[in-house]
Amino acid sequence: MRVALFITCLTDAYFPRTGIAVVKVLEHLGQTVEFPAAQTCCGQPMFNNGFTAEARELARRMVDVFEPFEAVVTPSGSCAAMIREHFAHLFDGEQLMAARAASLAARTFEFSEFLTKVLRVNLRELGVHWEGDVTAHSACHLRGLGLTGVSEGLLGEIQGVKLTPLGKAEQCCGFGGTFAVKYPQISGGMVGEKVECIQATGCSTVVCNEAGCGMNLAGACRRAGAQVRFISLAEIMAEGLGLMERQEGGQ
């Protein structure tokens, strides 16, 4: 399948290794991955803050850029949700654009979703082997996309992974985009609680598949002096398939 990678602004700049891993894993699974260089941002920051006109223009660009591909895969649940749940509504009254947006929405998948729903892979059968004790953060937008437990299920299929469930898994980490900056007290309280839950697992590796959550959680762990490393499912898979060198340490 000819798959376009939508890297998202945050993953591009802050977690590029996740993007590299996604490419390598998808290619390993026989997909032709392309990266349309004209892509920028899905417009989620503008949309969430009520700047609808700005968001609409970016959505228009996204549709233009990604339209030629059979499928669009992104390592972010929230950016996938932006395309899937909001793009078509942004073009209420523009029939053609709304239809094009809806068509793109139907072909857009978060990485773990693409693996399970489209490629229907089983990581045990695939022979992914990665030794380590991990806990996993569930991003809220994955719940919104009906993907609760999907990446945890995939982790469970990886030989050598010992997964300790994270407390208060259903509670938001407090990122919320500009919310984290506008309401630091509230956001800080929320992420502080997550750090306590992470520490309670005794795991030094947290699997996180959302760049925003990762920046928030990693930053809060570092401030709290918690020695924790963050990794995405794609990175574990790429390392566990021998497509990337295993990386130790760091945050």
Next chain:
Amino acid sequence: MSHAPVHRAASEVLSPALPYDMRPAAAVASRNVTLQQFVNSATELKDHGRVSACRAAFGENYGAVRELAGSIKQHTLDHLDHYLERYIDAATAAGVRVHFAADAAEANAICVGIAKANNCRLCVKSKSMVTEETRLVPALEAIGVETLETDLGEFILQLDGDAPSHIVTPMIHKDRAAVARAFVRELGARYTEDPPTLTAIAREHMRKKFRKADQGISGANFLIAETGSLVLCTNEGNADLSVGVPRIHVALVGIEKVIPRMEHLSVFLKLLARSATSQALTVYTSIITGPRKSGEPDGPEEMHVILLDNGRTEILREETRELLRCIRCGACLNACPVYRKVGGGHAYGAVYSGPIGAAITPLLKGLANYPDLPHASSLCGACFEACPVKIDIPKQLIRLRAAMVERRLAGVGERGVMRVWGAILKRPWAYRVAARVGRAVQRSMGEGIASSDPFADRGWISSAPGPLAGWTDVRDLPTPTSRSFREWWAARRTEDRRGEERS
């Protein structure tokens, strides 16, 4: 004896100075460990209880039941004029005197008028958020009618001059010791923290009042258009005593409470108690159709229903209409991490708190008056998932944010940032330049790089300037890595091409 948090007076909490700034209250609450514990443990317990109760009762049909409940309410709201007329006709035929109040002042005036006309001296009242909305109790007390809150939680709040902090469990912010102190101070009771003893003290105090009261006041959970019935769902039996013993019953009810037929009630009864308190059904569910009829042994001689608008027809406009589906179960409050972190409902500066409050308060009381409420949310969606009538609260909060931008209520700085950022993101070359500049600036401020991999060597900023200061107030900010994904891809493409040329 533990020291419960100090609370502001009810009037100050429910009617703060406007525009309301949520941040100071949230900051105070975030430092109050005791309050955080009360609210955290109570809401988590209820939230988990809701999930297990609904799973046990509905299994895989939970989604379908929510869909059904939401669609019944939506249908009723889509034809609200029709169903209200039917309700009014049926209730009138059953002997109810139906009144209509455009706003809080009118509702209170009607209620005060009824009390005056009947020379009422003592009024017993069951729990009702609508009466909090209109501030009915102070209005009755101003004309000398002693008005007693008979819901145990509301009774304790009344003794303390405090305001409810939750739609269903109004004293979620208080503990037993606070109750014990209030009973010693206001009722002359002996100090005890034993819940059964405390309940018995309240019960004894209230019984005397129930016997003497000449007017009873309630809200309503539902109105049934077909039969003209009013439905009350409670757990303490106080509502039945409040509306059944005194000579006159006055119910104050929002216009959105109507549902078409009796058969629809079962859907809501199944969802309401499970969503609110994880009970299969509330302990008391009373369906009241008119005052005492001739030959009946009990019930009030007169029954009045005051239908209240107070901003609801404004919310009835199509894009916000779904908000009126709310059955006030409080599930969204219990599920909300923000509600937990701000120490419960008082931080919202209005009667309705939590996610549903954040969405309706700005509509009821003015967007300019509550600029924080639409924004103080991470849009995590826990409220949407918990809502038994499927109100998309995150979508409604985003809609309010958009309304703020349209009405130029968003900050000038924010507007500028979003416009410029939006303009950059429309142009790939500008995006690449901005990303490089941003990376250089951030990396110059960062430290603590722990990796030699150019795609993982992020540094950390402990004190960021400008709008990002909020971030670093409470956590470190990662910097971009020294190379981006985009650069990796470009380099790989170049290598591929060279490989092709060589072969």
